[in-house]
Amino acid sequence: MSDQAPHAGAGTASTDEQARVAEFEARIARGESIEPKDWMPERYRRQLTRMMSQHAHSEIVGMLPEGNWITRAPSLRRKLALLAKVQDEAGHGLYIYCGTETLGTDRQELVQQLLDGTAKYSSIFNYPTLTWADIGCIGWFVDGAAIVNQTMLAHASYGPYARAMVRICKEENFHKRQGYEIMATLAGGTPAQRAMAQDAVNRWWWPSLMMFGPHDKDSSNSDELMRWGVKRKSNDELRQRFVNLTVAQAKAVDLTLPDPDLRYNEETENWEFGAIDWDEFWRVVKGDGPCNRERLAARRTAHEDGAWVRRAAAAYAAKRAPMSEAAD
Numbered sequence: 001m002s003d004q005a006p007h008a009g010a011g012t013a014s015t016d017e018q019a020r021v022a023e024f025e026a027r028i029a030r031g032e033s034i035e036p037k038d039w040m041p042e043r044y045r046r047q048l049t050r051m052m053s054q055h056a057h058s059e060i061v062g063m064l065p066e067g068n069w070i071t072r073a074p075s076l077r078r079k080l081a082l083l084a085k086v087q088d089e090a091g092h093g094l095y096i097y098c099g100t101e102t103l104g105t106d107r108q109e110l111v112q113q114l115l116d117g118t119a120k121y122s123s124i125f126n127y128p129t130l131t132w133a134d135i136g137c138i139g140w141f142v143d144g145a146a147i148v149n150q151t152m153l154a155h156a157s158y159g160p161y162a163r164a165m166v167r168i169c170k171e172e173n174f175h176k177r178q179g180y181e182i183m184a185t186l187a188g189g190t191p192a193q194r195a196m197a198q199d200a201v202n203r204w205w206w207p208s209l210m211m212f213g214p215h216d217k218d219s220s221n222s223d224e225l226m227r228w229g230v231k232r233k234s235n236d237e238l239r240q241r242f243v244n245l246t247v248a249q250a251k252a253v254d255l256t257l258p259d260p261d262l263r264y265n266e267e268t269e270n271w272e273f274g275a276i277d278w279d280e281f282w283r284v285v286k287g288d289g290p291c292n293r294e295r296l297a298a299r300r301t302a303h304e305d306g307a308w309v310r311r312a313a314a315a316y317a318a319k320r321a322p323m324s325e326a327a328d
């Protein structure tokens, strides 16, 4: 998103537009919720559509690495929990696509962008799930990070997005708990199970920190999103909260986070951590991660395989339409 926002003082917007933006920003400053039928700056609409579509895509693509393990879960109980989680993620995606539709963008357009490979989704889902411990780590780290982020978004200024987050966060809490239980079980198991859990922690820790986006100074969208009350906390604030929460959890199950620079700062009461590999982050975001191609190929195949369902649903809706009109 490169054009300048027509906010107060931009000089490029009409006086009327500037007055409307000023009133819009005053509403947000008063803590009011912006609803679909309310006036909003075009840029606010586009920022939300960008963010919400990427969020929805992340939920849908996020099903793929986990779906990989449904048939290989070590017990019926684990299989049921994973099945429920993956189904939840599909629901989260559809929920958030509904949110983007309240902003005037049809989900088919967004789905096509994902299938075309032109849409972003969270980089974390471009990493492979090599062992069962990865499923535990995704629940613990990835859903744990999502909870930190989404708890903040539940207070976003755009009503439909904030309300979607309330429902989603409740389900994410189950996702995190089932993942952390897997890790606690493995960490307390045989030496081979412990080693599998530690290996997963070593591979998922840093990509999970990247979920919160670049450092604030490098975040091209944060200033605007924070001014307009979409983000109530910055990327770095949320990342720090996640680290503070997770260090204690790792200690509780005697697993080691792979960061020799991790140390507690008594003054700030934060766990300071080492440097994130932003070259890796941008490489994965730009499509050159371990599983980017595999994920898109799987998504395209699923979409093609599901074409008959969409045709049947459309035919059924068309057949019912005259009857429902007659009944009205």
Ligand code: 3HC
Binding pocket: 001, 050, 051, 054, 055, 056, 058, 059, 062, 089, 092, 120, 121, 122, 123, 124, 142, 143, 146, 149, 172, 210, 211, 212, 213, 214, 218, 219, 220, 221, 222, 225, 235, 285
């Ligand atoms: N993966 C891919 N792209 C990322 C990224 C990541 N982890 N972090 C940042 N980016 C992209 C941004 O999209 C932006 O690119 P764009 O302008 O072309 O869209 C660029 O990097 C610069 O980042 P910014 O910090 O400026 O971007 P934002 O202000 O949008 O902040 C964000 C990034 C924190 C991810 C924010 O968009 C956000 O909170 N999104 C909503 C939540 C979300 O999408 N979470 C993803 C995971 S969902 C999930 O985990 C599901 C759970 O069930 C497991």
